[in-house]
Amino acid sequence: MEIGFVGIAVIVGIVLIWFWNSIYIIKEWERGVVLRLGRLLPQAKGAGINLVLWPIETLYRISLRLETLDVPPQDIITRDNVSVKVNAVCYFRVVDANLALSQVQNYQYATSQLAQTTLRSVVGQFELDEILSQRDKVNAKLQIILDTDTEPWGIKVTKVEVKQVDIPEQMQRAIAKQAEAERERRAKIIHAEGEFEASPVDPGIRRIAKVGNELWRTSGRR
Numbered sequence: 001m002e003i004g005f006v007g008i009a010v011i012v013g014i015v016l017i018w019f020w021n022s023i024y025i026i027k028e029w030e031r032g033v034v035l036r037l038g039r040l041l042p043q044a045k046g047a048g049i050n051l052v053l054w055p056i057e058t059l060y061r062i063s064l065r066l067e068t069l070d071v072p073p074q075d076i077i078t079r080d081n082v083s084v085k086v087n088a089v090c091y092f093r094v095v096d097a098n099l100a101l102s103q104v105q106n107y108q109y110a111t112s113q114l115a116q117t118t119l120r121s122v123v124g125q126f127e128l129d130e131i132l133s134q135r136d137k138v139n140a141k142l143q144i145i146l147d148t149d150t151e152p153w154g155i156k157v158t159k160v161e162v163k164q165v166d167i168p169e170q171m172q173r174a175i176a177k178q179a180e181a182e183r184e185r186r187a188k189i190i191h192a193e194g195e196f197e198a199s200p201v202d203p204g205i206r207r208i209a210k211v212g213n214e215l216w217r218t219s220g221r222r
Helices: 002-022 097-102 107-123 128-133 135-153 169-198 203-221
Strands: 023-026 030-036 048-051 057-063 067-077 083-094 155-166
Touching: 002 023, 023 030, 030 097, 057 097, 067 107, 083 107, 083 128, 083 135, 097 135, 107 135, 107 155, 128 135, 128 155, 135 155
Parallel strands: none
Antiparallel strands: 023 048, 030 057, 067 083, 083 155
């Protein structure tokens, strides 16, 4: 009688252990990728309570939430041979959990490394002035390339933003001098126009002077 009771207790214990290891609760923002005897099941488990036939099957949780990836500063030579240090931020999410598990060993690390190399490659194709004034163009090109390259991994890159562009101190001084010279030139033009408008000049001569002034401004911009 005692042996029978012990046997039943052992069986119940084994069933409870099996049940405990076979039940998985998948959150709303997760998917459960299942391997059965090493083979990938085509359909990932959705949110809720899921039964996995342990130890024949193994479940891996993959998050589908948007992830933020900081791309560390990269030393880059621009197309006009200026040395800059650029960092960025990348937003991506998993859209196919099976691919994210089976096609790449660590999709987060792989995306990080790819983002760094792509940042160096893309920024190096632009001149410094374009990087500073047309950042949206740089961001769009980065996003398209990263999204295309990570698609086989089940990854969707939704946005890439260049955060900061550090340029050499010597170049900063040169840009500041150029900006100061431009401000002085504009101030002189405004001052000269004010004096000209206040002076008693024939209207015909005034129109000719305005045309000449516009031509001078245009040549100054070039």
